[in-house]
Amino acid sequence: MPRTQEENERIRQVAKENIRTAAMEIFIERGYHDASIDDVVKKAGVSKGLMYNYYRGKEELLEEMVQNRIEEIIQVMQEASALGSPSEQLKHIVKGALDNVKQRPDVYRFYLHLQTQPKEDKVLSKYSQILNEAMAKQFEVQCGMFAGLGTANARLRSLYFSSTLHGMMLMICTYPDQYPTEEMKEQIIQQFCTDR
Amino acid sequence: MPRTQEENERIRQVAKENIRTAAMEIFIERGYHDASIDDVVKKAGVSKGLMYNYYRGKEELLEEMVQNRIEEIIQVMQEASALGSPSEQLKHIVKGALDNVKQRPDVYRFYLHLQTQPKEDKVLSKYSQILNEAMAKQFEVQCGMFAGLGTANARLRSLYFSSTLHGMMLMICTYPDQYPTEEMKEQIIQQFCTDR
Amino acid sequence: MPRTQEENERIRQVAKENIRTAAMEIFIERGYHDASIDDVVKKAGVSKGLMYNYYRGKEELLEEMVQNRIEEIIQVMQEASALGSPSEQLKHIVKGALDNVKQRPDVYRFYLHLQTQPKEDKVLSKYSQILNEAMAKQFEVQCGMFAGLGTANARLRSLYFSSTLHGMMLMICTYPDQYPTEEMKEQIIQQFCTDR
Amino acid sequence: MPRTQEENERIRQVAKENIRTAAMEIFIERGYHDASIDDVVKKAGVSKGLMYNYYRGKEELLEEMVQNRIEEIIQVMQEASALGSPSEQLKHIVKGALDNVKQRPDVYRFYLHLQTQPKEDKVLSKYSQILNEAMAKQFEVQCGMFAGLGTANARLRSLYFSSTLHGMMLMICTYPDQYPTEEMKEQIIQQFCTDR
DNA sequence: AATGAATGAGTATTCATTCAT
DNA sequence: AATGAATGAATACTCATTCAT
Structure with a gap:
């Protein structure tokens, strides 16, 4: 049985927020160019694929x-x-x-x-x-x-x-x-x- | 006929200065990270090898x-x-x-x-x-x-x-x-x- | 009230046919390698999971x-x-x-x-x-x-x-x-x- | 002392030809999409960088x-x-x-x-x-x-x-x-x- | 002093597939 | 039966640096 729409939306928002926060920290620490996507997703604790599900790119x-x-x-x-x-x-x-x-x-x-x-x-x-x-x-x-x-x-x-x-x-x-x-x-x- | 000592030194200084000037222009235009050594040496009109003779690196x-x-x-x-x-x-x-x-x-x-x-x-x-x-x-x-x-x-x-x-x-x-x-x-x- | 057996089977067949048709169109348009599963299921109007229920894969x-x-x-x-x-x-x-x-x-x-x-x-x-x-x-x-x-x-x-x-x-x-x-x-x- | 221009030109031609030949073999074997640059350069026996020196890309x-x-x-x-x-x-x-x-x-x-x-x-x-x-x-x-x-x-x-x-x-x-x-x-x- | 051919580590991005619900 | 969030392996390409000549 699939999740409800709201459930999914909630999951999505949490994941996005999580990734965005991690990205901000990494960007601020290392700067945009030096920050690698690998670092970001590792900090967010998610896979690279998920990051690209939510954001088109760096x-x-x-x-x-x-x-x-x-x-x-x-x-x-x-x-x-x-x-x-x-x-x-x-x-x-x-x-x-x-x-x-x-x-x-x-x-x-x-x-x-x-x-x-x-x-x-x-x-x-x-x-x-x-x-x-x-x-x-x-x-x-x-x-x-x-x-x-x-x-x-x-x-x-x-x-x-x-x-x-x-x-x-x-x-x-x-x-x-x-x-x-x-x-x-x-x-x-x-x-x-x-x-x- | 000698005097090569001073002559060489003079050539070195001119070449270094030339490279440094080119680097400054490129760095200022594109920023340090975006500036490529290739661009610098092309602008300076010298080879990559020579650049690395004078400077340890970027x-x-x-x-x-x-x-x-x-x-x-x-x-x-x-x-x-x-x-x-x-x-x-x-x-x-x-x-x-x-x-x-x-x-x-x-x-x-x-x-x-x-x-x-x-x-x-x-x-x-x-x-x-x-x-x-x-x-x-x-x-x-x-x-x-x-x-x-x-x-x-x-x-x-x-x-x-x-x-x-x-x-x-x-x-x-x-x-x-x-x-x-x-x-x-x-x-x-x-x-x-x-x-x- | 039952008859679920046949009913279900009919639904299955329709869904499979639907996916297969969508896949054919996408494959023919873009070629097998370039066609993405995402495109196929979007065209078929079903979820990725369902597609994988019916077909082992691309x-x-x-x-x-x-x-x-x-x-x-x-x-x-x-x-x-x-x-x-x-x-x-x-x-x-x-x-x-x-x-x-x-x-x-x-x-x-x-x-x-x-x-x-x-x-x-x-x-x-x-x-x-x-x-x-x-x-x-x-x-x-x-x-x-x-x-x-x-x-x-x-x-x-x-x-x-x-x-x-x-x-x-x-x-x-x-x-x-x-x-x-x-x-x-x-x-x-x-x-x-x-x-x- | 640098190489002569002709010497360099010869080296370039040999390397390019070498890479092109390797690429043809790999492409024909595996097809364009399935052929990886890694395979090509490995077959040619050169580094990836060199390949990209000579060709803009795949x-x-x-x-x-x-x-x-x-x-x-x-x-x-x-x-x-x-x-x-x-x-x-x-x-x-x-x-x-x-x-x-x-x-x-x-x-x-x-x-x-x-x-x-x-x-x-x-x-x-x-x-x-x-x-x-x-x-x-x-x-x-x-x-x-x-x-x-x-x-x-x-x-x-x-x-x-x-x-x-x-x-x-x-x-x-x-x-x-x-x-x-x-x-x-x-x-x-x-x-x-x-x-x- | 000078050249430029050659290297290879580093990185963003894609996509078929899995699985918890 | 059905969903879509999550995964991670695979891959093209860049660029500072080295080194044979």
């Missing part, structure tokens, strides 16, 4: 990770947007970004590595582009927040803010143990997230 | 590039140090960094990509470490400049400055055509490179 | 096709044998063969492809042999027809006839749209299927 | 075989064309074709197998087409010979001849030990290659 695993990342970014922005004042919104962005990097510097490192892929890379540059576009979209929202703050040149200010924030993220993931994240967080908040 | 070519980069960094810092006032020194660092990225975003991108290599990467993480150490050393010098500027907490201030500067570099190389480098340069200079 | 599906083909050949020969005169019998063979190829050139092509399988092929050469043996058996019957026609060297004549006929079949399936089947049919009939 | 090896075959066909036709009378020309075609198949039935079998590839096959149908086109071209020349013979409807006659000839080739390669090639050769010559 690239699709990466695609899932990128989608995940974009959703994370969007979520932080939506949480921020839901807050009352522009200054609260910007503070949320700062905290969301810095805490995230602080907690999993290797994850942020992975995506930054992806973003800095050589433009000519056949496979990866596509995903670095997707990420950059997602970030550009969020940037527009952020500009609105600065406008709401009453900043004269909101766009430039927003850009200066982003530069500072991303610089901090870069440095946290580069020196995760030495960088004084909290102090820096205070500084950036004081500089950018206060109304007059 | 990795050593990368090592040369990293050394080059470190020297560039050191040079900017030395030029800065030679200037009269701390504010002039910091301005020089800003200009050196931003102009360099603006001019060759792909080159900076390459080194940032290298720096964000997964920690477990057998080959490359070594070089990301070397780069990071060199930058840490330069950071100490920079702290001295902020101290000279009379900043209260020079170390923190220097870190905040570096965060902002590296964030700008990251954004220039990500959006080379849209980022308003000059405006941002003014802002960072105004914020950090002026005595009271 | 190879058995092919075996069924070969059996089918042999029965087709036998049938044409039996129809021919039932006719009154040897000349009518041979005409029937000609028409049966050429019309069959003309109608489904891809089917004939498939079997010819199978017949020309490399001898060392582990799986398929077995079936090419089976087909050849069946055809050899029919050849004997055909020799009797030529004998009945009063041909001096019936065996050689029969062989010459077969060569011509199979050559035509080959050419029809190679150039299905250009080959003038009817004209050729007339010629071969005139040459071989007329008593003095 | 498919290119097949391409060479097809080219070879076409040249063989062209050569027989040219030899025939050089002869004095149309009847001599046609006799030459008959002998060239039948002797060739008789001598290496497996080789002819391989090409016939290739020609009968399913039309949808991604890789092979291309080559079956190339072969068919080459043969169609030769057919035109052959029509001219029949015209020279004074045949009324040269084109149809030529087609009937080709059908018979190819049928014989098919049967020789199917029953290489039983088919009375010489007797059949006489018959086809008598039927088609004699002026009145």
